[in-house]
Amino acid sequence: MKIGIIATAHEVPRIQSLLRYLEGKADVHLYVDEQGVVDSRSTAFDEQVIFTKGRGYALLTMARIAEASGIAVVNSAHSTWVATHRLLASIACREAGVRVPEFSVGTSAPDAFDKVIVKNIVDQNHLRFLDILPIVGGPRATIPPITTSEEAGSSELAPQYHFYQRFLRTEFEYKVYGFGERLLYYRQLPVLVNPDKMSTRVQIDEVPELKRAARAAMRATGLEIASLDFLEEDGELYLTDVNSTPNFNYIAEGAQIVGDYLLAIARDGGRQVETRRAPAPRRRT
Amino acid sequence: MRIAVLTKRHWGFCAVFRDLAERRGHEVASFDLTNLAIDDTLGDFDLVVLKSKQLYFLYAGFHAKALGVTVVPEPQICKQVSTRIEMPFLAARAGIATPRFYFASPKALREGLAARDFPLVRKRIVGSGSVGVELISSHAELPETTDQHLYLEEFVPGQHLLVYFIEDVARVFEKQPFVSGRMPVRRIGTPDDVTSAVERWRRVTGLEFGHLDFVRDNRTNELVLVDSGPFPQFWHWPSAAERVSSIVLGHLR
Numbered sequence: 001m002k003i004g005i006i007a008t009a010h011e012v013p014r015i016q017s018l019l020r021y022l023e024g025k026a027d028v029h030l031y032v033d034e035q036g037v038v039d040s041r042s043t044a045f046d047e048q049v050i051f052t053k054g055r056g057y058a059l060l061t062m063a064r065i066a067e068a069s070g071i072a073v074v075n076s077a078h079s080t081w082v083a084t085h086r087l088l089a090s091i092a093c094r095e096a097g098v099r100v101p102e103f104s105v106g107t108s109a110p111d112a113f114d115k116v117i118v119k120n121i122v123d124q125n126h127l128r129f130l131d132i133l134p135i136v137g138g139p140r141a142t143i144p145p146i147t148t149s150e151e152a153g154s155s156e157l158a159p160q161y162h163f164y165q166r167f168l169r170t171e172f173e174y175k176v177y178g179f180g181e182r183l184l185y186y187r188q189l190p191v192l193v194n195p196d197k198m199s200t201r202v203q204i205d206e207v208p209e210l211k212r213a214a215r216a217a218m219r220a221t222g223l224e225i226a227s228l229d230f231l232e233e234d235g236e237l238y239l240t241d242v243n244s245t246p247n248f249n250y251i252a253e254g255a256q257i258v259g260d261y262l263l264a265i266a267r268d269g270g271r272q273v274e275t276r277r278a279p280a281p282r283r284r285t
Numbered sequence: 286m287r288i289a290v291l292t293k294r295h296w297g298f299c300a301v302f303r304d305l306a307e308r309r310g311h312e313v314a315s316f317d318l319t320n321l322a323i324d325d326t327l328g329d330f331d332l333v334v335l336k337s338k339q340l341y342f343l344y345a346g347f348h349a350k351a352l353g354v355t356v357v358p359e360p361q362i363c364k365q366v367s368t369r370i371e372m373p374f375l376a377a378r379a380g381i382a383t384p385r386f387y388f389a390s391p392k393a394l395r396e397g398l399a400a401r402d403f404p405l406v407r408k409r410i411v412g413s414g415s416v417g418v419e420l421i422s423s424h425a426e427l428p429e430t431t432d433q434h435l436y437l438e439e440f441v442p443g444q445h446l447l448v449y450f451i452e453d454v455a456r457v458f459e460k461q462p463f464v465s466g467r468m469p470v471r472r473i474g475t476p477d478d479v480t481s482a483v484e485r486w487r488r489v490t491g492l493e494f495g496h497l498d499f500v501r502d503n504r505t506n507e508l509v510l511v512d513s514g515p516f517p518q519f520w521h522w523p524s525a526a527e528r529v530s531s532i533v534l535g536h537l538r
Contacts, residue, residue: 037397104324157318
């Protein structure tokens with residue numbers, strides 16, 4: 001069996017545990033976003049399944065090349081792109097019936113939100129501007145321009161746009177890790193209360209509402225491996241973040257879970273995700 | 286009916302569209318990056334016209350569509366047509382050749398490309414009007430330092446053809462390489478292979494109008510698609526704006 005892993009350099013240390021687990025079980029080839037040249041004529045893959053770990057444009061292009069050759073890609077280029085663009089992930093999840101906080105993209109926070117959390121348009125949390133975001137502000141909050149996605153073009157106004165999400169007053173943050181149909185549930189203090197998230201994180205039993213929302217969000221975005229952040233306000237759970245590149249090392253036997261998921265797909269001949277699960281129900285038509 | 290036009294420019298097509306729509310009794314609001322807010326107020330419109338392919342206008346198109354609003358052209362197709370690293374996959378489905386491309390960090394390109402791979406054409410991932418397009422003749426001309434990956438395309442020598450299409454009618458103009466489509470061009474007849482390529486492109490994308498930039502490779506005579514757009518200004522095609530405006534307004538239910 002052959003498994004390919006396309007990763008950004010930032011993610012390479014995080015996948016060492018997966019590489020060790022797969023050793024002897026599959027022939028694994030690692031492609032690093034920043035190290036190789038994507039060549040539309042000669043870049044080719046012969047693996048049964050490709051695992052993507054990261055969000056770079058070269059990574060997405062390699063994933064598209066693999067998909068065009070009929071290879072199963074986990075997570076797909078499109079699902080990673082959607083998850084990376086916060087607005088699009090919020091739109092897709094809300095459309096699938098998942099409760100998300102009110103959101104907008106613009107140059108200032110909407111009046112109606114009272115208090116907001118400001119995030120960068122594109123989730124590239126390994127980039128240098130992490131230290132200034134997120135910011136919590138009041139109505140019509142504005143923040144200085146920041147580096148934004150190259151996709152936003154060269155307009156001088158582009159960096160003034162941010163993603164605004166209504167701020168939720170919450171006691172706990174819930175995190176759901178999804179690996180295909182398998183979900184794992186955790187609770188922790190909100191990162192804004194205690195940035196050392198792992199110090200308060202505990203695994204919890206299945207929560208039916210989290211299960212329903214996580215499954216719907218993963219289907220809506222197309223993600224097969226994800227972590228999903230939920231906050232609880234007035235007894236209601238809200239999905240606040242969708243992450244296409246979860247750090248599975250935070251989970252006991254995380255590398256084994258991911259490895260077994262990839263091995264199962266490879267063993268099955270690398271069927272595309274569409275045939276591995278039923279289409280997602282849509283709330284609106 | 287309420288119509289939102291998402292645009293970088295309020296003249297040209299947008300002025301013609303507004304005039305026609307208002308004469309038909311519709312209310313038109315224009316949004317550019319100085320006044321665009323992407324939120325649920327987009328649901329107040331009956332039609333959103335996605336004139337620009339800039340990311341935030343695309344966002345607005347996706348948002349409006351999810352709110353049940355008719356969006357023209359379709360946002361997902363706009364994204365695929367406009368994004369340099371996605372368009373070749375769409376073109377392949379339409380049986381249209383595209384140049385070989387390289388995409389990597391400057392360091393990886395310096396190490397991975399051979400002298401024989403040059404000259405190459407550097408382009409932005411998303412761009413229009415030849416903005417940011419430059420010829421890179423050798424390793425020495427690659428940018429020294431940047432944290433952005435570079436998209437480089439094989440330079441295809443040959444005749445540059447600017448093709449506009451509106452439904453099943455195409456107009457072809459010969460243009461100079463690496464200059465904006467608004468610069469002087471020379472209208473020529475529509476070759477059969479261009480007609481065929483436009484038909485396949487329309488079938489794959491579902492677009493009712495748009496533009497395609499081809500180079501006819503003077504080594505092989507093959508048509509090579511080097512750029513595409515879902516909503517051009519239709520420079521050099523008098524009356525196109527009126528025709529496109531009517532098509533767009535035809536989407537109002």
